[in-house]
Amino acid sequence: MSLTDNYFQLFDLPEQYSLDDNALRATYRDLQRKTHPDKFANASKQEQLLAVQYAATVNDACDVLTSSLKRAIYMLKLKGFEIDPQQSAAMDPMFLIQQMELREELENVSRVDDPEAALEKISEQLGKDLEDLEKCFAVQIEVLDESNAVAAQDTVKKMQFVVKVQSEVEHLEHELLDV
């Protein structure tokens, strides 16, 4: 167990896409109890710095593993396939049309009678989309090799798309639904 371990090893979890959230949280607390700088407030400077480094790694690991998108990108990276933001390969046109329609709905949301309900509906759709993509990726990552890596990367790019729209929905919720 050390800083150079990958995040799954650090959390003693099997290296697979779907993971047990409760086990993750429990391990997270155990690890923080051992590494948090508060536990070293009385220790030497050197141990304090070490604690910050370890606790930061544990926190980053938890952040990455908890997010379905960050976890997917991380797993691809472990297998040697990076997501290049510059490289925008052709995306599934059906998916793009669907997303464009959602965006249009989002732009008009402030003008409809019940923006709250409209946002709720969009949010639900996005949640479902993301779930489908997660299921798809879980299968792809199990059989990942050079030949199908592009497909897995494509799934992750779609996830990025959906997550971006989700954050826009949250932003609009905050703008529209408040006093």
Add this chain to the structure above:
Amino acid sequence: MALLQLSEPGMSPKPHQRKNAVGIDLGTTHSLVASVRSGSAEVIADIQGRKLLPSVVHYASALNGAEQITVGDDARVKAVSDPLNTIISIKRLMGRGVDDVSTFDHHMPYRFAEQNGTGMPIIETAAGNVSPVQVSAEILKVLAQRGREALGDELDGAVITVPAYFDEAQRQATKDAATLAGLNVLRLLNEPTAAAIAYGLDQQDEGIIAVYDLGGGTFDISILRLQAGVFEVLSTGGDTALGGDDFDRAIAEWILKESQYDKDVTPGLSRELMESARSIKEQLSGLDSVNAFIQHGDFSWQGELTRAWFDGLIETLVARTLKVCKGAVRDAKVKMKDLVNVVMVGGSTRVPYVRQRVSELFGRDPMIDIDPDLVVATGAALQADVLVGNKSSDDMLLLDVNPLSLGIETMGGLAEKIIERNVTIPIAKAQEFTTYKDGQTAMAVHVVQGERELVADCRSLARFELRGIPPMVAGAARILVTFQVDADGLLSVTAKEMTTGIETNVTVKPSYGLEEEQITQMLKDSIAHAKDDVHARQLREKQVDAEGLLASIENALAEDGEMLLNAAERNDIEVALQRLREVVVGDDQHAIAREIDRAGQASNEFATRRMDASIKQALSGKSIDAITVDKEG
């Protein structure tokens, strides 16, 4: 010289010694100090029994060569008669630049001095120019003295609270003020988290709680999950320029309008109106209406303010806090109905209208069991007691978050976030960047904080340059920028060119903050002033450091030495420790510093192995240390 003492293996070399630690709530309108004594945390009162120290500092012209500085109630009585030399609400200026101050919606009466380069708002007083950090340090010195008198000895450490929504510059300024006041800062603790500790440990609460903290000048909301002694902040939000001061101002402005006074408002009148407004506000917490008569120079007003009218005056201010609350609940990814408790903190939560609107929003009566003025200092004292080593840290774990996103400027003036808000600290995140032009050999790194897309809308924290990048075509260089936020919420940034390994480290010091050397110099000056011996003090500090290091490594060796080190490795450490023991009794502080470094280096690998082993143990749930003998058993 006395013979070296050897302790039995596994035994602490020193008998358990209780250390003196305090928690300090450095507030906008008043400040407090608390400590854990005979098991419970208590706010320490002054000799006249006053627990709250008004955060007011008065500077008088030098008399017999000595500056005349008064703090607290004695300073506050001068607020109206000598407004330019009586500094109130200094917290609003902490970590702010001159430019920020000019954008404040409320005019401050002080004369700001020109200060080349620093950009810090320097206040001209009869006793000379002072920075917000120095003013805050004066308040901290008085509180520290209170702590020393109550505990009967020097303080070993202090936990200082800050608003959860304080940015990097405001946190750094607070820490600088504490250093300047001669305090050993164990941790900067977020105010709502401190309140949660005070409540949580009291009530043994489990579940998700909200802490609504409306103080004199700042507003915070934190959503926390409490479980088995773990205080996990899920989200935080706030406004560092919204508080009870603004309620006072709303009343003062209303009075001014009612009075139809059409001349310029002098600083003295402004203070008089604010003081009267505060008194009216406080009375309205218990009464339905208040009659007031105000006379200052040629200004005179008599009238009545009803509570209903006051509620109307502060409605938009309170609404602003409610909007932030909703955002924080959403960021925490919980629903209002998931909350098991809403805790009220800060003097401004005494205002009935605030309580009413907060109850309506959360759909439950907020908790007000602990005095909202005392709760933050109480929680800070409990945390200080743990951090200083008086109480086992096994029972309590605080997991706090980064309140505002941190990032760097990229092409086109856009802010690229590297560490997002509401991520648990400490945290480190790295991101790769590349060059924009062919043959580019240097890269300017501009560190910013905030949620907006454009750099211009974010807070600029620091700028530095990474030089020596080998000339390559645009986009070929790989520069890894790493951000690390420590448990105090303070940032350090590293930039590294990956092909050459050229590295630049910066601990972020806001452009209008104090340089490390400036603080050291100020400290030296203040000590010299007190006719103390700088060297004696520095030597004492080094000796304390050395003794701490010796004790910690000796304990570690006793616990895990057998298990994790071979004979040669152990011998290297023992030799380094022996060298340190030899110099620590002497008076050469440089030799002590050198041997501290060497002992640290010698034991670095051991410390890493111990950490790895302890993680392994956490995961397996089994003891890795077969040789640890329970001496008590």
